[in-house]
Amino acid sequence: TILIIDFGSQVTQLIARRLRETGVYCEIHPFQKADEAFARLKPKGVIFSGGPASVPAEGSPRAPQAVFESGVPILGICYGQQVLAHQLGGTVEGGHAAEFGRADIEIREPSALFEGIWKVGGRYPVWMSHGDRVTRLPEGFTVKAVSENAPFAIATDEARRYFTTMFHPEVVHTPDGASLLQNFVHNVVGLARDWTMAAYREEMIGKIRAQVGSGRVICGLSGGVDSAVAAVLIHEAIGDQLTCVFVDHGLMRKGEADQVVSLFRGHYNIPLVHVDASDKFIGELAGVSDPERKRKIIGRLFVEVFEEEAKKIGGAGFLAQGTLYPDVIESVSFSGGPSVTIKSHHNVGGLPERMNMKLVEPLRELFKDEVRALGRELGLPDAFVGRHPFPGPGLAIRCPGEVTPEKLAILREADAIYLDEIRKAGLYDTIWQAFAVLTDVRTVGVMGDGRTYDRVLALRAVTSVDGMTADFYSFDMAFLGRTATRIINEVRGINRVTYDITSKPPGTIEWE
Numbered sequence: 001t002i003l004i005i006d007f008g009s010q011v012t013q014l015i016a017r018r019l020r021e022t023g024v025y026c027e028i029h030p031f032q033k034a035d036e037a038f039a040r041l042k043p044k045g046v047i048f049s050g051g052p053a054s055v056p057a058e059g060s061p062r063a064p065q066a067v068f069e070s071g072v073p074i075l076g077i078c079y080g081q082q083v084l085a086h087q088l089g090g091t092v093e094g095g096h097a098a099e100f101g102r103a104d105i106e107i108r109e110p111s112a113l114f115e116g117i118w119k120v121g122g123r124y125p126v127w128m129s130h131g132d133r134v135t136r137l138p139e140g141f142t143v144k145a146v147s148e149n150a151p152f153a154i155a156t157d158e159a160r161r162y163f164t165t166m167f168h169p170e171v172v173h174t175p176d177g178a179s180l181l182q183n184f185v186h187n188v189v190g191l192a193r194d195w196t197m198a199a200y201r202e203e204m205i206g207k208i209r210a211q212v213g214s215g216r217v218i219c220g221l222s223g224g225v226d227s228a229v230a231a232v233l234i235h236e237a238i239g240d241q242l243t244c245v246f247v248d249h250g251l252m253r254k255g256e257a258d259q260v261v262s263l264f265r266g267h268y269n270i271p272l273v274h275v276d277a278s279d280k281f282i283g284e285l286a287g288v289s290d291p292e293r294k295r296k297i298i299g300r301l302f303v304e305v306f307e308e309e310a311k312k313i314g315g316a317g318f319l320a321q322g323t324l325y326p327d328v329i330e331s332v333s334f335s336g337g338p339s340v341t342i343k344s345h346h347n348v349g350g351l352p353e354r355m356n357m358k359l360v361e362p363l364r365e366l367f368k369d370e371v372r373a374l375g376r377e378l379g380l381p382d383a384f385v386g387r388h389p390f391p392g393p394g395l396a397i398r399c400p401g402e403v404t405p406e407k408l409a410i411l412r413e414a415d416a417i418y419l420d421e422i423r424k425a426g427l428y429d430t431i432w433q434a435f436a437v438l439t440d441v442r443t444v445g446v447m448g449d450g451r452t453y454d455r456v457l458a459l460r461a462v463t464s465v466d467g468m469t470a471d472f473y474s475f476d477m478a479f480l481g482r483t484a485t486r487i488i489n490e491v492r493g494i495n496r497v498t499y500d501i502t503s504k505p506p507g508t509i510e511w512e
């Protein structure tokens, strides 16, 4: 195991991803709790992340002393470099020319950190982002690389196996950064590549059995990848002690509800309760056009319906959830201020306490791409595992204005054509998420010899790594033309198609 101590950098998660990609297990813990995590995990190596604080400032974060005393190799990145240098007796000062963005470093001396990757005398691009800098190195350290504004771009103590970089190896803008991190964990620390999804599957099956014993587990399926993978894994562990509940809110895409049902009942033979609650949802959504009210109604009904079914099943002491690692990582908050709610995402939160159930969360240690890999490992079809994310409130938030059965029907058809064209063009896997939005705007058109007065459909497609930021996808015009023509010809009720070229920020991915 590698322990990553988080000092609050925006990109700490990327360190973990880079390590996991190379088959090494690691955990991120905030500096406030690093002491406890270090004692419990007994890591073979430690990485100090970057962070926004300033080492000379009073009360700024420090690394646990135990890490230095243990003699394990340490890699300090950016703030991590400074805090390491400071704690070992060096000097850190603010007020130097800050370096942000791309810089070239020049290698002065060899180091185990970049052995086989960078050569003495070579110049290599890296990504810097810092204001303070180390002005005097601790005893035992030597400079291995410099840049114009960073005399200690890389400084190390090879004997004690302390390595520090002023730049960020974990971001893609440091092209050799992933190799450096791999080199650190495999060659310096000496860890094997044994973090695989096959190993994880076996380990989790054991853990689920130990946690659940002979108890009963209920798992809410959303139709998405996470809950499906969690359900299949739990079923493998405890068989028919698991019951899945699929609350069908009638806001799924074309054919989607049937796919979920046939996958679970047919392919896996997992006990599944399919609750068709669409009338209830559509009924309560009637006349509501405010996005947050729609979200709240759907979230509340979902919990109500789920709870009702769970009671009918009875006797379940456990609720399974597809919680992922990014939801679990405690964030290091310096400002402490409440963040603004842009959208209230809905999940089954709150249910376990209300119903006095314990949580089974077998994906808590995984990133999204690892969940997909685990899904493939468990035999879920590629087409299912590779599906674009779909929001809990479904098509309701893709019909701005009131949600009606008529609008949903139009949207389903148009969306299916759009996705069909994307698949045919071989673009599905390149795009993070693509969908149609049926607007409430009507415009005048002419079809055949007649006047039409129908709705405007918007197409959206974005690329993203985590959904937090996104860029609109640059289709070629021929693709958009072809898709628009098909939609207008094949779907009644739409006479105009537009393409949304807003990135996030300032837009969000969904329209509501």
Ligand code: XMP
Pocket: 343, 344, 345, 346, 389, 390, 391, 392, 393, 433, 467, 468, 504, 507, 508, 509, 510, 511, 512
């Ligand atoms: P936004 O629209 O906030 O979306 O840019 C970011 C990602 O989250 C998905 N999304 C949701 N997922 N429940 C979910 O499970 C929700 O209420 C919800 N709202 C948005 C969205 O599809 C995108 O992938």
